[in-house]
Amino acid sequence: MLAWTIYLSFAGALAARLAPSKQAARIVALLTALAGLALSLIALAHWHAGDFITVTRVAWIPQLGIEYHLAADGISLTLLLLTGIAATAGILFSWNIEHRTQEFFAFYLVLIGGVYGVFLSFDLFLLFAFYEIAIIPKYFLIAIWGSVPRDASPENRGALREYAAMKLALYSFAGSALVLAGMVAAWSFSHTLSLEALAAYPFPAHFQMWAFPLVFVGFAVLAGMWPFHTWAPTGHAAAPTAASMLLAGVVMKLGAYGCLRVAMMLFPRGLDPWGFHVLGLGSWREVFALLALIGIVYGASVALVQRDFKFVIGYSSVSHMGFVLLGLMTLTQIGLDGAVFQMFSHGIIAGLLFAVVGRMVYDRTHTRDLNELGPMRLAHVIPFAAVTFILAGMASIGLPGFSGFIAEFQVLLGTWRAFPWMVFVAGIGILVGIAFTWRALIKAFFGERESGAAGHHESCPPISLPEKCGAVLLLATTLAAGLFPQVLTNLILPALNSPLFRGLQTGAWR
Amino acid sequence: MMSYADLLHFTLPEIVVAVAGLLALTLDITVLRKSPLSNRLRSAVIVALIGCVLAIHFLTRAPHSYGLPDGMFVMTPLTHIVQIALLVLAIFTALLARSTTFTGHIGEYIALILFATVAMMFLVATQNLLLIFVALEFLSLSLYILTGFDKQSRQSAEAALKYFLFGGMSAGFLLFGISLLYGLSGSIELTKIAAALSGPTLDPLLLVAIVMVTIGFGFKVAAAPFHLWAPDAYQGAPTVSAGFIASSSKVASFFVFAQVATIALAGATGGGAFHGYSPGWVPVLAIVAALSMILGNLAAIAQTSLRRLLAYSAIGHAGYMLLGLIAHTQQSLSALVYYVITYALASLGAFGVLGALESEGIDRIADLRGLSRRAPGLSFCLLVFLLSLAGIPPLAGFFGKFYIFSAALSAEPHLGLLWLVLLAVAMSAVSLYYYLRVLKQAYVAESPVREPALRIALLTRLTLWTLAALVVLLGCFPGVLLGWIGLG
Numbered sequence: 001m002l003a004w005t006i007y008l009s010f011a012g013a014l015a016a017r018l019a020p021s022k023q024a025a026r027i028v029a030l031l032t033a034l035a036g037l038a039l040s041l042i043a044l045a046h047w048h049a050g051d052f053i054t055v056t057r058v059a060w061i062p063q064l065g066i067e068y069h070l071a072a073d074g075i076s077l078t079l080l081l082l083t084g085i086a087a088t089a090g091i092l093f094s095w096n097i098e099h100r101t102q103e104f105f106a107f108y109l110v111l112i113g114g115v116y117g118v119f120l121s122f123d124l125f126l127l128f129a130f131y132e133i134a135i136i137p138k139y140f141l142i143a144i145w146g147s148v149p150r151d152a153s154p155e156n157r158g159a160l161r162e163y164a165a166m167k168l169a170l171y172s173f174a175g176s177a178l179v180l181a182g183m184v185a186a187w188s189f190s191h192t193l194s195l196e197a198l199a200a201y202p203f204p205a206h207f208q209m210w211a212f213p214l215v216f217v218g219f220a221v222l223a224g225m226w227p228f229h230t231w232a233p234t235g236h237a238a239a240p241t242a243a244s245m246l247l248a249g250v251v252m253k254l255g256a257y258g259c260l261r262v263a264m265m266l267f268p269r270g271l272d273p274w275g276f277h278v279l280g281l282g283s284w285r286e287v288f289a290l291l292a293l294i295g296i297v298y299g300a301s302v303a304l305v306q307r308d309f310k311f312v313i314g315y316s317s318v319s320h321m322g323f324v325l326l327g328l329m330t331l332t333q334i335g336l337d338g339a340v341f342q343m344f345s346h347g348i349i350a351g352l353l354f355a356v357v358g359r360m361v362y363d364r365t366h367t368r369d370l371n372e373l374g375p376m377r378l379a380h381v382i383p384f385a386a387v388t389f390i391l392a393g394m395a396s397i398g399l400p401g402f403s404g405f406i407a408e409f410q411v412l413l414g415t416w417r418a419f420p421w422m423v424f425v426a427g428i429g430i431l432v433g434i435a436f437t438w439r440a441l442i443k444a445f446f447g448e449r450e451s452g453a454a455g456h457h458e459s460c461p462p463i464s465l466p467e468k469c470g471a472v473l474l475l476a477t478t479l480a481a482g483l484f485p486q487v488l489t490n491l492i493l494p495a496l497n498s499p500l501f502r503g504l505q506t507g508a509w510r
Numbered sequence: 511m512m513s514y515a516d517l518l519h520f521t522l523p524e525i526v527v528a529v530a531g532l533l534a535l536t537l538d539i540t541v542l543r544k545s546p547l548s549n550r551l552r553s554a555v556i557v558a559l560i561g562c563v564l565a566i567h568f569l570t571r572a573p574h575s576y577g578l579p580d581g582m583f584v585m586t587p588l589t590h591i592v593q594i595a596l597l598v599l600a601i602f603t604a605l606l607a608r609s610t611t612f613t614g615h616i617g618e619y620i621a622l623i624l625f626a627t628v629a630m631m632f633l634v635a636t637q638n639l640l641l642i643f644v645a646l647e648f649l650s651l652s653l654y655i656l657t658g659f660d661k662q663s664r665q666s667a668e669a670a671l672k673y674f675l676f677g678g679m680s681a682g683f684l685l686f687g688i689s690l691l692y693g694l695s696g697s698i699e700l701t702k703i704a705a706a707l708s709g710p711t712l713d714p715l716l717l718v719a720i721v722m723v724t725i726g727f728g729f730k731v732a733a734a735p736f737h738l739w740a741p742d743a744y745q746g747a748p749t750v751s752a753g754f755i756a757s758s759s760k761v762a763s764f765f766v767f768a769q770v771a772t773i774a775l776a777g778a779t780g781g782g783a784f785h786g787y788s789p790g791w792v793p794v795l796a797i798v799a800a801l802s803m804i805l806g807n808l809a810a811i812a813q814t815s816l817r818r819l820l821a822y823s824a825i826g827h828a829g830y831m832l833l834g835l836i837a838h839t840q841q842s843l844s845a846l847v848y849y850v851i852t853y854a855l856a857s858l859g860a861f862g863v864l865g866a867l868e869s870e871g872i873d874r875i876a877d878l879r880g881l882s883r884r885a886p887g888l889s890f891c892l893l894v895f896l897l898s899l900a901g902i903p904p905l906a907g908f909f910g911k912f913y914i915f916s917a918a919l920s921a922e923p924h925l926g927l928l929w930l931v932l933l934a935v936a937m938s939a940v941s942l943y944y945y946l947r948v949l950k951q952a953y954v955a956e957s958p959v960r961e962p963a964l965r966i967a968l969l970t971r972l973t974l975w976t977l978a979a980l981v982v983l984l985g986c987f988p989g990v991l992l993g994w995i996g997l998g
Contacts, residue, residue, distance in 0.1 A: 061989045063996060064913065103882075125912070129903035136902060139946060143954040162950060170943060177939035181932055184912065188920035 002043055002120060003055045003070050005036040005080065006130075009113030017106035022098065029091050029105040036116065037084030043077060044487075050074075050494035055120065064125075065192040071122040073498060074491030075260070075340055079119045079253060082347040085477050086249040087112045089351055092470030093359045094242035097145065104145055108242060111137040115250050124183055124193040124262065131254060132176055138235075138243070138251065139169040145240040147310075147362060164238030168247075171221055171231035178218030179258070182211045186266065198266045199500050205269045212270020213284050216263035220288070222255025224321040226295035233302075233314035237368075241358030244310070248317045248350035253343045256324045260339070264328065268503025271331065286419075289329035293422050295322035296429035304436040309361065309368040312440045313353045316396065319429060320346045320404075326426065327411035332508050333496060335414020338407050340492045345395075345403035345481060352392040352474040360385035360467060361444065364460045370440065374447025384463040386445040388471045393437040395478045398430060403481035417508055520576060520583055523565035523593065524631050527600075530561020531624030538617025547616065551608060554620040558604040561624060562597045565631075569594055581637035581699035588847070591994050592634045592765050595851045599758045599858060600627040605973040606862045607750045611869070612660045619659060623754060626652035630762035637773060639688045639698040642766055646684070646730070650677050653759060656751040657743055669746025676729060676739040684726025690719035691774065700774040708777035712789055716778055720791045723770060724798065730763035732821075733828045734801040744821035749868055752817060753861030756824055757854035764831055764850045771795075772838050779838065781926070795836050796930060802829030803937040810944045814874055819944060820860055823899060826941060827853055830934055834914045837921035844995045845913040851991070852898070852906035852984050859895040859977040863888055866966045866974070875948055880957035885964040887971060889952045894978040898985065900945040901938050906985035911938060913988070 012032030019025035043053070053072045060068040072080065090108070097104050110133070117130030142165035187193055190201045203211070221228040232252070236244045264271070271285040281287050299319030306312045320342065327339025362368050365376060379386040395402035398409070408430065416423050481488055497505070518525070534557040542550045569590050577584040603623055613619055629649035636642055654677065658670025692698055694716055695706035707716065728736040744752045771791055780790015787793060806826030813819040831853070834846030864872075866888060872878060882889040898905035915934060918927050984991055 061909075061992065063989060063992045064916075129908065132903050132908070136897065140953055143950060158955070162954065166943070166946065166950075169946060170939075173942045174939045177935045180912070180915070181935045184916040184919050184931065184935075185925060185928070187916045188925065191920075 001055070002039060002053070002072055002080065005039050005084070005116040006070075006113050006120065008032055008035050008039075009109050009116060013106045013109035013113065016109060017102050019102050019105075022101035025102040025105045026091070026095060029109060030088070032109055033084070033087040033091050033112065036112070037081075037088050040077065040080040040084045043072070044081060044491075047074075047077065047491065049490050050498070052495075052498065054122075060123075060126075064187075065194075066125045067123045067194055068126060069123040069194060070120045070126075072120055073500070074493075074495035075257075076119045076495075078340060078344050078488055078491050079257060080116065082253065082344045083112065083115050083119065083250050085473065086245060086347055086351050089355065089470040089474050090242035090245045090249075092466040092473070093245065093355045094240065095464065095466040096359075096363060097240070097242075099145065104141070104240075107137040107140050108246075111141070111246060111251075115246075115254060118254050119257065122195045124186070124195055124198060124266075127195075127258075127262070128176070128179060128183055131179075131258065132173075134251065134254065135169055135172045135176070138172070138247065139165045141165075141243040142168060142235060142239045145243070146238040147240060147358065147368075161238050164234045168231045168235035171228065175218045175221030175228075175255070178214050178221075179262070182215035182218065182263075185211055195261070195265070196500065199503070201266075203267060203269070205272070208267040208269040209272075209274075209284075210270075212263055212267035213287075215267065216259050216270075216284070216288065219255045219258030219263060220325065223252050223259060223325060224255070224295070224318045225288070225325055226291050226298055226318065226322070229295060229299070229318045232318055233311050236314035236317065236354070237308060237310040241354060241363070244314075244354040244358055245351040248313075248354060249347040252317065252321055253347055256321065256328070256339070256343050259325070260328055260336070264504060265501055271329075271504075285329050285331065289326055289419055289422065292322045292325035292329060293425055293429075295319065296326065296426055297432065300429050300432035300436060304432055304439065307370050309357045309370055309373065309440065309444055310354075312370075312436060313350065313357055316353070316433065316436065317346070317350050319433060320350070320396070322429070323408055323411045323426070326422070327414055330411070330414035330418040330508070331504055331506075332414040332417050333493065333505075334410050335418065336496050336504075337489060337492050338410025338412075338414055340496075341403070341410060341481075341485070341488060342407035344488060345407040345478065348474050348478045348481070349392055349395045349402075349404060352388065352471065352478070353396065355467070355470060355474070356385050356389045356392060360388070360463060370443040373444045377445075377447060379445040381460050382463055384468065384471070388475065389441060389445065391475055392478075393441055395482070397434045397437050401479065401482050403478045403485070406482060406485040517578065520578065520585070523568045523572075523597075524628050524635075526565045526568065527561050527597070527624050527631065528628045530557050530564075531621040531628070533557050533561075534624065535617045535621040547611075547614065550616045551610075554616050555604050555608050558620050558624055559601060562601045562604070562627070566594055566597050569597075581701060582641055583635055584637045585635055588995065589635050589765075592761065592847065592851075593631050595854070596627055596630050596634070596758055596761060599754075599761065599854055600624065602855075602858055602862075602973060602977060603750060603754045603758070605969060606753065606858075606865055609967040609970050610748065610750055610865070612662070612748055615659075619656070622652050622656050622659075626656065626754070627758065630758060633762045633766050637700040637769060639691065639700070639703075639770075639774075642770070643681075643685060643688060646766070647681060649759060649762070650681065650730075653751075653755055656754065657747040659751060660748045663746070665746035666748065667746075669743045673739045673743045676736075680726050680729035680736065683722045683729075687719045687722025687726060690715055690722065694719065700770065703774040704776045707775070712778055717789060720775065720778065720794060723775075724791065724794050727763065727767040727770070728798055731760060731767060731828050731831070732825055733798050733832060734805040734825055735798075737802070737806070737825045737828075740825060741818045741821040744824070745815055745817040749817075749861055749865035753858045753865070756820065756861060757858040760824070760828075760857075761850050761854050764835070764846065768835050768838075768843060768846060771835060772843065781922070792836050792838070795832050796927075799829045799832035799836060800930060800933055802826060802832065803934055804829075807937045807940045807944075810941070813944070814876070816864060816873060816875055816878075816948065817861075819875065819948065820857070823941060823944070824857065826937060827899070830911065830914060830938070833918045833927070833930060833934055836930070837918040837927060839917060839921045842914065842917035842921055844992065845910070845917040847995050848988065848991055849910035849914050852910050852981065855977055855984070856895045856898040856905075856907060856981050859891060859974060859981065860899070862970070862974050862977065863892045863895065866970050867964075870964065875951055878948065878951040879955040880961065881952040883956070884961055885966065888964065888966060888974065891974045891978045892952060893949055894981055896945045896948060898981045900942045902942075904982065904985045906981045906988070909985055909988040
């Protein structure tokens with residue numbers, strides 16, 4: 001039944017494209033996203049800890065041993081839920097799109113369908129196919145409907161959008177080229193691409209040693225790993241609100257999911273020590289942990305000095321995704337659990353932050369410049385946005401009670417076991433995170449009143465119903481995940497302990 | 511012993527297509543001489559369709575494998591599939607030619623397309639060097655004329671002349687290579703050449719022959735550094751001719767190249783692995799493939815004309831396809847056939863879209879601005895064709911790339927061809943950039959003035975939609991075509 005999340009999304013895309021009116025397209029899109037969410041929720045309700053559900057499994061290209069194999073374990077289901085929620089919220093926050101509305105929702109739903117497909121695929125070829133399907137709609141969503149700073153000249157606006165869109169598409173495609181190379185090489189050994197078979201296949205250790213970094217980096221490009229993160233802030237900032245919500249909320253998770261599901265699950269020996277040290281680093285695991293750590297601190301520090309509100313959130317995504325990658329590299333049960341939890345948590349929180357910045361603030365004030373927003377005293381003009389941003393910021397900096405706390409705390413626990421000194425550096429990253437969230441909050445919503453800025457107040461339309469629904473949905477999710485983390489950990493932990501991840505369950509795993 | 515009855519029986523499909531060509535020609539200059547252009551065009555296309563469909567019918571009824579002595583005519587299930595693919599491409603070409611307006615010599619035009627198809631069918635079905643050369647020249651001659659068919663256009667004439675001069679030169683090289691092969695082995699039949707040449711050491715003359723043959727065929731498949739004619743020919747030729755050259759002739763040329771290399775030169779393969787170099791045709795082709803991939807894809811980035819962009823991308827694709835030939839395993843050759851057929855469909859489709867836009871004077875990439883508003887269906891077809899060429903799933907080009915890369919990688923022990931596969935993967939990542947540049951104009955850029963919707967002939971639209979559907983279906987269900995190819 002979960003397979004219908006994919007089919008419905010693609011069918012919905014077609015229906016939205018052919019919809020007779022803009023309103024019809026919106027409704028079709030919303031219904032499609034809600035249906036996907038409902039299907040994931042039903043699956044959650046029927047879920048027993050440790051389940052592995054095979055949805056569809058038929059021979060697809062028998063000559064090459066490729067199957068059409070859709071299945072879900074706890075990790076998949078967690079991310080399916082995230083996709084359903086983020087997709088629904090994204091549509092609610094793009095209710096005001098008037099330019100080529102039908103096409104917008106068509107591209108949007110194709111992207112969603114691809115994302116669902118990646119999370120459900122248990123054949124590497126199928127997973128890769130869905131992964132690439134998601135690239136093209138991203139390009140068009142940004143290039144056609146993207147937002148750019150107000151001070152850009154008219155002819156410059158298109159160029160800026162296209163630059164960001166092309167950068168994103170090329171980074172994604174270059175990453176997926178690395179993955180393709182790894183996949184082709186894996187196939188030439190095993191002659192099957194079923195993830196279950198590949199996870200059990202004894203690849204030679206020296207092959208894993210170079211295939212692992214190849215595939216890991218390929219996916220990590222999309223997860224925003226430093227130094228391959230530069231597409232993320234530009235892309236997020238230039239994208240229309242719903243697309244930035246999806247990019248930060250879901251698409252970056254595709255990368256992280258690929259790192260875990262493909263790179264780490266298939267080539268676990270690639271994480272072993274090299275047997276020698278280069279600059280004090282003795283394995284790919286330490287290299288990527290260090291890059292993740294740099295991403296955490298670097299992203300937060302850069303976010304601290306941005307003038308553009310959207311870039312603040314864009315760099316904060318880089319920082320938070322660093323926690324995911326750091327958690328993966330701990331190779332401890334709790335660290336990996338935290339990493340998957342952080343994927344979910346950041347997906348919701350980043351969506352919320354981008355919704356406030358892009359939809360609630362930018363679409364009303366038409367500026368993203370923190371220095372210009374200050375004098376508008378938005379806390380008085382659109383208090384709903386201010387309250388939402390305060391709550392989202394609290395979730396983002398990891399206050400207890402919100403999902404971010406559970407996630408980052410687990411990652412840090414895992415890191416303490418694996419690389420004790422990194423905890424302190426990551427802690428600095430969290431402190432800087434508090435600082436930039438505070439700064440953005442004060443500057444954007446609680447600025448000093450200036451004499452000439454009073455005129456803006458009346459021009460702000462009130463927060464609309466779809467926006468309120470979307471914000472409440474996302475806030476409720478992050479609170480629910482923060483207050484009842486066992487709902488998700490009961491999904492994630494059994495999946496991590498399944499035989500699929502056997503290769504990782506050594507040494508520090510507990 | 512061969513009897514004339516056998517000969518007629520075996521070559522019935524080819525005869526049917528040739529007769530259809532003659533019929534289209536005679537009808538046009540006799541009965542229909544005074545009729546309006548549209549009627550003449552319609553009847554010529556109908557004759558061509560009937561001929562091709564009949565030929566396909568005979569091919570599907572033909573016995574499994576048969577042949578004539580001396581490798582003159584060798585039919586296997588694989589050649590059946592390739593011939594059928596050629597006929598299908600000829601059908602699509604004829605349908606696209608239905609709305610051409612550039613010439614009054616309809617009969618000749620359609621007849622030449624059919625004659626070229628006959629030449630290609632013979633080219634595919636023979637394992638005899640003499641017949642290969644004759645068929646290749648027959649094909650080339652038809653293609654030169656098709657390129658220069660637009661008499662009003664200087665560009666067309668220039669393109670034809672360039673194509674002809676380069677073609678004549680390369681035919682000379684090929685003939686020289688063939689004569690060397692004959693001199694070394696005393697035979698013109700591919701299997702006998704292989705038997706005569708299977709010695710422990712490589713004759714230096716054989717290496718010369720290999721280089722000559724590579725030059726000759728490298729020209730036909732437009733591989734760098736023998737590609738110089740392609741951008742000009744693609745740009746100057748009438749659109750339908752360009753599409754035909756880019757699709758059908760590519761299929762046939764690659765197939766015959768593969769036959770000569772893998773059958774006749776089986777004893778002189780050599781090794782192209784990074785650590786396992788040894789002289790033979792594989793290292794020669796590896797260099798040609800690497801050059802084609804790099805040059806084709808990088809040069810395509812700088813193009814402003816759509817047709818030149820497609821030409822350079824075709825050079826890049828020739829590089830990928832050579833990869834399948836270099837690996838020369840059963841699997842990699844079936845990957846090559848799959849790739850070249852699906853490539854031909856997408857490429858013909860892209861030229862078909864260009865042809866439909868030709869009346870609007872659209873040639874440069876920038877002219878496509880706002881196309882998705884003016885012709886949503888047409889731009890969607892363009893999207894499908896270009897993304898298939900870029901290798902985006904679920905389109906046929908994606909599976910083609912995956913299959914050819916993985917077959918190449920598993921051909922040599924210890925991932926010997928990894929360097930070439932990595933290069934191919936990297937270059938295919940580059941290719942997305944220029945395909946997206948085209949699509950960006952069609953979908954993202956908006957024209958400053960509101961232009962009216964384009965009116966495109968129903969038949970052209972149907973043809974393009976069918977081609978797009980084929981590209982999607984072959985990508986979603988590649989097993990079907992692979993099953994047919996795998997019979998061989």
